[in-house]
Amino acid sequence: MDTLLIALDLLGTFVFAISGATVGVRNRLDLFGVLVLSFAAATSGGIMRDLLIGATPPVALVNWSYLVVACLAGLLTFRWFADIERLRNPVQVFDAMGLALFAVSGALKAIDFGLGPIAATLLGMLTGIGGGIARDVLVARTPVIFQAELYAVAAMAGAATVVAGHWLGWPAMPAVVVGAALCFGLRYMAIRHGWRLPVAQPRDS
């Protein structure tokens, strides 16, 4: 399970770092700012999870692969930003992939550390959405996850699938694949079809 966790984490790190770097370039940060934002977007969710379960120092600081992968993604984005932009909605698609990978790996790790099903689901969701929250807070905007199409819901669904699989005694791999597919599929369909949760009416009219 450890190798699986690390592989998922590094792949998620790469795609989230691209999303962080994209936001950084758009906000006209300098090269180092872009790299910091890549690293923050890529690792904040996992770092929050590790702090909350008491797994210090967080793996993203100790294992230098995360830094290398995040910086590589940041440099690629910095250099070929225009090309990456030309792809359709790259931030959203990369976000959806990172979201799915982190939600399932975060839930897996929380289970490994002995947390119960509700806490593990919440921590999986946080691992998925934490990077996006940190990225947006760092450029002083309301996190898109609070207004976007089924963003946190998809992360929670993915994490809950892994947790349910664990409770049903499934091996880790199929639960991870189903959970990640569910999360990515839900988010992708929501983007495509504009599925949104209801928004309250601040004033009655």
Place this chain on the structure above:
Amino acid sequence: MDTLLIALDLLGTFVFAISGATVGVRNRLDLFGVLVLSFAAATSGGIMRDLLIGATPPVALVNWSYLVVACLAGLLTFRWFADIERLRNPVQVFDAMGLALFAVSGALKAIDFGLGPIAATLLGMLTGIGGGIARDVLVARTPVIFQAELYAVAAMAGAATVVAGHWLGWPAMPAVVVGAALCFGLRYMAIRHGWRLPVAQPRDS
């Protein structure tokens, strides 16, 4: 003391979650965003406290009551926002109640974990103001606690009362009641009468 701590925490959770949900609805977040903001406003102070004293995983994640109470408050606010708005300044009054409850329960828990009087007072204050800070940072505005009428001062007074009571050998209950009443009273009177701390003059004129 444990039962007292949990009861205070859950009551504070409910009222802070309403304040978080109100800000979420006003910023036109979707249903899930409103629930996340409810949970964040309600539990961030306690989670920060638990991280800082090394009590991981934080009780707000492990004990599902916090999640249920925060989501319930969020759903009620989402559904009946107009009614809640019609009450006079509901955010401020709920904030004052949550502030008082969290400041005293935070100080109590820090004492339980063996921290000294200054650290326990600071942690009580942080437990009180942390949720409001997280709530406001998440919608990208300067936390109102930095400009509001005696906000953090009231939290500090409540926490300091509990700490002083502990040092004087009082039983926990009267110190908690006096501390919470002092905090709420101070904040409420400050809102009513517009008591404010001085603001520096950025330019001499």
Place this chain on the structure above:
Amino acid sequence: MDTLLIALDLLGTFVFAISGATVGVRNRLDLFGVLVLSFAAATSGGIMRDLLIGATPPVALVNWSYLVVACLAGLLTFRWFADIERLRNPVQVFDAMGLALFAVSGALKAIDFGLGPIAATLLGMLTGIGGGIARDVLVARTPVIFQAELYAVAAMAGAATVVAGHWLGWPAMPAVVVGAALCFGLRYMAIRHGWRLPVAQPRDS
């Protein structure tokens, strides 16, 4: 090494607290808000470092000297803001001094806790830039460190010097002096001469 760590930390605390208080006064926070921002700017980097290496409760909460020094700096700035403003670019110079002191002390402490060279360098950098990030996030602006002249680069250079010195078997003091001087010098020259890292072009034109 402990005395050295604490002396560096308290000096850095004082200068960072001035920078936090200056931002607080400019944003027209009240007296308490200015003190909270002083304390946050002065201690957030160190608190993040302590949380990440598992050194809870963080020294900035347990040792009341940090609170006293930060509040003293905040009060001085609050009272004599106009005079402090009249000095040339005080925020930037104080920032540079705090940055250098915190970067080296943060790296030292991470080494003390047994972290490897890359993690210790990152944690030294974070100790240096964390306070500035918290300060700016709390007044809802994009942290200046992401756009400023060689800000985080300077912190990383200072921390890396200390780490390299440790790996080469130098005694702590010369590595600390060289690292802090390198960080401050790099940042100061960058401000004077407008050295900046490249910024990506969001659109090809």
